[in-house]
Amino acid sequence: MAIRLEKPWRALTKEALKSLSAQLGVYQISNDKEEIIYIGYAGGRSLWGLRGALQDKLAELGEGHQFRLEVNQQYLSRWEELLKVHKGDHDTLPSGNKDHRPRRVGQLSLG
Amino acid sequence: MDLELSDEQRMLVEQVRRFVRQEIDPLEADMDPDASELPTEEHERLVGMTTGMGLYQMDVPEEFGGAGLDVMTRTLLAMEMSQHRAGLYTPCYGTFGSMGLAQLYDANDDQKERYLYPTLRGEKRGFFGLTEPSGGSDPARAIQTRAIQDGNDWLINGQKIFISGADRADFGLVFARTSPDKGRAGVTCFIIDTDMLGFHVRRIVHTLRSTHYATELQFEDLRVPSENILGKVDGGFSIANERLTRQRIPYAAACLGVAMRAQDMAVEYVKIRETFGDLLATRQTVQNMLIDNEMDIRTARWLTLAAAHKADQGEPFRTEAAMAKIAATEAGGRVVDRAMQIHGGYGVTKEFPFERWYREIRIRRIGEGPNEVQRLIIARDLIGGAFH
Numbered sequence: 001m002a003i004r005l006e007k008p009w010r011a012l013t014k015e016a017l018k019s020l021s022a023q024l025g026v027y028q029i030s031n032d033k034e035e036i037i038y039i040g041y042a043g044g045r046s047l048w049g050l051r052g053a054l055q056d057k058l059a060e061l062g063e064g065h066q067f068r069l070e071v072n073q074q075y076l077s078r079w080e081e082l083l084k085v086h087k088g089d090h091d092t093l094p095s096g097n098k099d100h101r102p103r104r105v106g107q108l109s110l111g
Numbered sequence: 112m113d114l115e116l117s118d119e120q121r122m123l124v125e126q127v128r129r130f131v132r133q134e135i136d137p138l139e140a141d142m143d144p145d146a147s148e149l150p151t152e153e154h155e156r157l158v159g160m161t162t163g164m165g166l167y168q169m170d171v172p173e174e175f176g177g178a179g180l181d182v183m184t185r186t187l188l189a190m191e192m193s194q195h196r197a198g199l200y201t202p203c204y205g206t207f208g209s210m211g212l213a214q215l216y217d218a219n220d221d222q223k224e225r226y227l228y229p230t231l232r233g234e235k236r237g238f239f240g241l242t243e244p245s246g247g248s249d250p251a252r253a254i255q256t257r258a259i260q261d262g263n264d265w266l267i268n269g270q271k272i273f274i275s276g277a278d279r280a281d282f283g284l285v286f287a288r289t290s291p292d293k294g295r296a297g298v299t300c301f302i303i304d305t306d307m308l309g310f311h312v313r314r315i316v317h318t319l320r321s322t323h324y325a326t327e328l329q330f331e332d333l334r335v336p337s338e339n340i341l342g343k344v345d346g347g348f349s350i351a352n353e354r355l356t357r358q359r360i361p362y363a364a365a366c367l368g369v370a371m372r373a374q375d376m377a378v379e380y381v382k383i384r385e386t387f388g389d390l391l392a393t394r395q396t397v398q399n400m401l402i403d404n405e406m407d408i409r410t411a412r413w414l415t416l417a418a419a420h421k422a423d424q425g426e427p428f429r430t431e432a433a434m435a436k437i438a439a440t441e442a443g444g445r446v447v448d449r450a451m452q453i454h455g456g457y458g459v460t461k462e463f464p465f466e467r468w469y470r471e472i473r474i475r476r477i478g479e480g481p482n483e484v485q486r487l488i489i490a491r492d493l494i495g496g497a498f499h
Contacts, residue, residue, distance in 0.1 A: 003314065044144035044461035074317045076145050077324035081315045084278065106278030109311035109329075 003110070004085055009034060009066035012058050020069075022049035026078050027069040029057055029096070034066065036086060038096030041079040084108040112420050114413075120184050126164055127191040134160065135195045135203055144461040145321035147201045157206040168208035171231060172216060177208075182360060186419040189361040190412075193368030196464035199471045200323050202365060212237045212284055213357065214300065214350050218341055226282055226302060238283040240271045240328060247273065248484045250286065251295030251348050256330065258287035258299060265289075265340075267301065267309070267333040273325040278312045280305050285330070286347050293345060300347035302339040309333035319470040355480055359432040360422065362479045363415045363439035367408065369468050370443040373450035374404045376463075380454055391453065400449040407442035414438045430492045433485035440475040440482060447472055 005028055010016050012029065027050060029038040042053035050069050057067075072078045083100065087093055088110040093100055116124065134157055138149060149157070161167045169185065171177025180188070192202035211230035215237075218227055229235040246253030256269025267287050277283055282304050290297030303310060309331045316325040342350050378401060381391040391397045415438070418431035451458035451465040458465045476482050 045142075074321045074324075076143070076321040077315060077317050080322075080324070081317075084315070106280075107305070107312050108278060108315070109313060 003081065005068055005070055005082060007068040007070070009068055011063075012054065012061070012065040012067045013063060014055075014058065016067075017051055017054050017058065020051040020054065021071070022051050023071045024073060024075050025050050025069055025071040026075055026082060027054060027057075027067055028082070028094075029061065030066045030068075032064060032066075036094045037065070038094050039079065039082045039086060041075040043075055080105070081108070085110065112417060114416055114420075116187070120187055123166070123184060124187050124191055127166070127188050128194075130160065130164075131191060131194050131198075131203065135198075139196050144196065144464075144467060147197050147204070147322040149204045149206070154204065154206060157203070158208075161203075161207050166207055168231070170213075171208065171211075175216065175227075175231060182419040182422040183416065186360055186364045186415060189364035190368040190371065193365040194372040196467055198372075199365055199369050199468060199475070200320065202368075212239060214284060214341060217350070218302075221338065222302060222341065229281075235281040236276060236279060238274055238277040238280040240274050240277065240283050240285040242271060242273045244270055244272050244327075248481050251298060254286055254288050254298055256285070256287040257291075258289050258301065258335075260289075261334070263337050265301065265335050265337065267303070267330045267335060269330050270313075271328040271330075273316060274328055275323060275325055277305070277326045277328055278315070284341060284350075289347075290345050295348040297345055298347040299344050300341040300350045301335050302341055303330075303333060303335055307333055307335070319474060356429055356432055357422075358479050359436040359485075360415060360418050360428075362475070363411070363418070363432075363435040366439040366443035366472060366475050367412055367415060369472060370404070370408050370411075370439075370446035373447045373465065373468060374401070374408060377401060377404065377450040377453045397453060400453060404446045404449050407446050411435070411438035411442040430489050433480075433488045436479065437482045437485045440472070443475065444469075444472050 005026070009030055024042050024044065024046070026039070026041045028036050029040070030036050038057070040053060040057065042050040046052050048055070050071070054067055054069070070078070083093060083097060083105050085108060087105055088108050093105065138153060158167060166178055168176060169178040169180055169188065173179030189202065192207065193199055197204065211227065215223065215227040215230065226235065226237065230237060241247070241250050243253055243255055245255050256267060256271065258265045258267045267285065269287065271285070282302055285301050285303050286298050287301060288297055289299040310333055311329040311331065313327045313329050316327055318325060381397055381401070384391045386394070414431070415435040418428050418435040421428040421431050447465060447468045451469060454463060454465060457463055460466065
């Protein structure tokens with residue numbers, strides 16, 4: 001498994017989400033410049049897994065965004081890893097994760 | 112050995128049991144099933160409660176402001192504190208405080224000022240860096256990380272793996288080989304700051320636990336001043352070993368707590384669940400599972416409390432701690448497995464805690480010294496004549 005989520009971006013639309021599975025895992029949302037604006041996860045309490053989590057995000061953000069995902073039972077540690085990677089790459093968290101407590105995002109030496 | 116609980120012990124056990132049932136369980140009902148942290152405001156509220164109970168920082172020695180509990184009482188409380196979904200690795204979500212790194216109680220005054228006291232105040236976090244890719248069961252021989260003296264400093268090069276919390280830590284205890292030809296007598300413990308040049312967290316190691324992942328570390332010409340040596344040069348192994356032996360008793364107790372809760376849940380469930388027109392409680396096959404659970408729990412509990420008793424008497428307890436670790440981790444796994452089986456399909460869902468316990472308790476047979484090594488310790492004491 002690569003440290004970075006490198007799957008191709010897909011348009012965040014109702015149509016695209018319809019066919020998604022309801023499995024647990026992590027996802028990223030980007031703007032139209034393919035800049036990651038949010039990293040999230042669908043955890044064990046999510047009603048419809050990744051599909052439900054992304055539908056909620058679509059309702060919140062509206063269209064004009066993209067997503068990519070990874071089915072992963074270790075969604076919490078993978079989510080934290082993706083946050084660390086983003087912080088390592090950009091020296092900051094995605095705008096949508098800014099309320100994340102800084103103490104929880106540790107360091108990762110990328111290279 | 113008298114295992115009758117004193118009035119004080121009985122009261123403390125009741126108090127902690129109530130805390131788990133009334134405060135922790137309801138919070139977990141709304142949290143992610145794999146979560147290991149409470150929301151800050153809830154954490155602070157519960158710390159206020161444990162402080163009021165006089166049990167905050169229960170693992171910290173009395174001289175440093177802790178509760179000063181004896182090992183037996185601490186063990187009894189550990190069995191209660193783990194009786195919830197996240198309880199195995201984050202008993203009560205840390206609301207009873209953290210002892211930090213026990214080795215720092217033996218640090219010199221300057222080191223205590225820089226590392227121990229800030230840790231006890233919650234301002235700093237540390238990690239324990241012992242295991243390497245070359246092995247963790249036999250650290251004295253497996254340690255290949257090297258530290259070479261350079262003037263008043265030491266240059267550390269090497270790798271560590273399966274290290275918890277290093278990515279979020281401010282400092283860590285790193286064991287490195289300082290005398291290559293001395294075996295276990297050639298290892299030194301260094302206190303390193305994680306913002307030192309040459310310290311790298313190379314990757315997260317994902318495991319059965321969705322939170323509390325491990326990390327892999329790399330040291331590249333990490334320059335550490337001599338003032339940061341904990342204890343003596345070449346005296347690191349006894350520091351590591353002392354810690355591992357002491358940890359085994361509460362480690363065993365936490366597994367037992369989970370097993371006890373799983374058994375309680377199974378007993379309740381068989382009284383309400385019907386199959387083929389009758390309650391599960393009437394099925395002999397199911398009864399046998401509960402009986403096996405009870406025997407597993409009581410056997411391991413006895414061994415664990417016996418180890419605690421011996422530690423409190425100031426007698427050697429290495430063999431007893433090893434027996435407790437083996438018995439509780441293996442019995443705990445069997446109990447959770449049977450409780451899961453009794454719950455059928457629900458047992459494997461994330462709506463119940465069994466699936467998380469099942470994953471996490473499996474790790475306990477490996478952590479804090481694999482059970483095979485514990486057996487080796489017991490065999491050495493038996494055959495070597497040091498068995499008590």
